[in-house]
Amino acid sequence: MNQPPALPANITVLERGWLSSNNILLHGATPEEGAVLVDTGYAAHVGQTLALVAAALRPRENVRLIANTHLHSDHCGGNRAVAERYQCSILIPPGEFSAVEHWDESALSYQVTGQQCERFSPTGKLMPGQTLRQAGREWQIHSAPGHDPNSVILFEPETGTLISADALWERGFGIIFPELDGHDAFTEVRATLDIIEALRPRIVIPGHGAPFHAVQAALITARERLQYFQREPGRHALHAAKALTVFHMLEIRQSSMEDLKEWLLRIPILISVWQRFFGDEPISEWATQLVRDLVQAGALRQQSTTISVRET
Numbered sequence: 001m002n003q004p005p006a007l008p009a010n011i012t013v014l015e016r017g018w019l020s021s022n023n024i025l026l027h028g029a030t031p032e033e034g035a036v037l038v039d040t041g042y043a044a045h046v047g048q049t050l051a052l053v054a055a056a057l058r059p060r061e062n063v064r065l066i067a068n069t070h071l072h073s074d075h076c077g078g079n080r081a082v083a084e085r086y087q088c089s090i091l092i093p094p095g096e097f098s099a100v101e102h103w104d105e106s107a108l109s110y111q112v113t114g115q116q117c118e119r120f121s122p123t124g125k126l127m128p129g130q131t132l133r134q135a136g137r138e139w140q141i142h143s144a145p146g147h148d149p150n151s152v153i154l155f156e157p158e159t160g161t162l163i164s165a166d167a168l169w170e171r172g173f174g175i176i177f178p179e180l181d182g183h184d185a186f187t188e189v190r191a192t193l194d195i196i197e198a199l200r201p202r203i204v205i206p207g208h209g210a211p212f213h214a215v216q217a218a219l220i221t222a223r224e225r226l227q228y229f230q231r232e233p234g235r236h237a238l239h240a241a242k243a244l245t246v247f248h249m250l251e252i253r254q255s256s257m258e259d260l261k262e263w264l265l266r267i268p269i270l271i272s273v274w275q276r277f278f279g280d281e282p283i284s285e286w287a288t289q290l291v292r293d294l295v296q297a298g299a300l301r302q303q304s305t306t307i308s309v310r311e312t
């Protein structure tokens with residue numbers, strides 16, 4: 001492994017696992033300016049998030065603002081608690097503003113994915129084309145649809161720092177959720193990768209995993225992965241179903257095989273994956289095989305009828 005790259009001044013990355021996204025603190029130039037916190041992790045990790053943020057803030061510094069790249073549960077699950085602790089405002093991408101304001105569960109992703117998110121109140125929008133000023137630098141806000149139709153990414157040109165959320169990781173990108181419902185989003189993923197390339201970032205802080213410098217290599221990997229998924233959309237859907245199942249297990253840690261299967265059979269997005277790609281097989285057999293595959297791959301552990309997840 002290469003050494004993780006040094007970050008520009010005034011940035012702290014709280015690297016998390018998979019259940020919580022990374023949290024990024026953009027410190028103020030002075031303690032009085034206050035810090036911006038980009039993304040707040042998953043609801044089940046909120047105690048850990050509060051402790052990590054408190055420890056990373058500088059003396060006399062507060063969080064003045066939460067900025068969410070997108071509203072998946074692993075990126076905004078700590079919003080409510082952090083906003084309560086620091087009495088700070090919350091900016092979110094514009095696409096889901098009204099759904100969040102009214103907490104419209106059917107329009108937000110939590111019900112369909114079987115994930116939790118505590119209700120919070122956004123105070124403003126992160127408008128693509130505008131900038132967010134912090135510590136004397138202007139962070140550009142860019143649309144980054146694909147993984148999520150409403151996602152934004154943040155780019156600071158002086159230091160060449162990109163906060164890429166789940167649009168680009170060192171080895172790939174997040175699940176392309178709209179594809180699971182039958183909406184074409186592969187082309188959006190491609191366009192977003194092109195936008196990232198055109199920005200010529202020198203360092204990328206992804207939503208998951210360590211910051212990295214090797215942007216061209218990451219773009220090559222991402223485009224190869226995208227091509228593979230475009231040729232084989234069923235593979236993407238199966239990968240997504242497995243990732244969502246592991247995410248659920250990371251949250252609950254342990255389950256009986258029966259309960260896990262029962263969960264799989266009632267989560268709308270998993271039912272949609274089965275219907276669209278695997279519907280010629282009974283859903284219960286499909287679910288059993290999916291869990292078996294995850295056990296075989298080492299992502300889950302089975303001891304008699306108990307399924308558990310490895311510590312991460």
Ligand SMILES: [Zn+2]
Nearest residue numbers: 072148166174
């Ligand atoms: Zn996401």
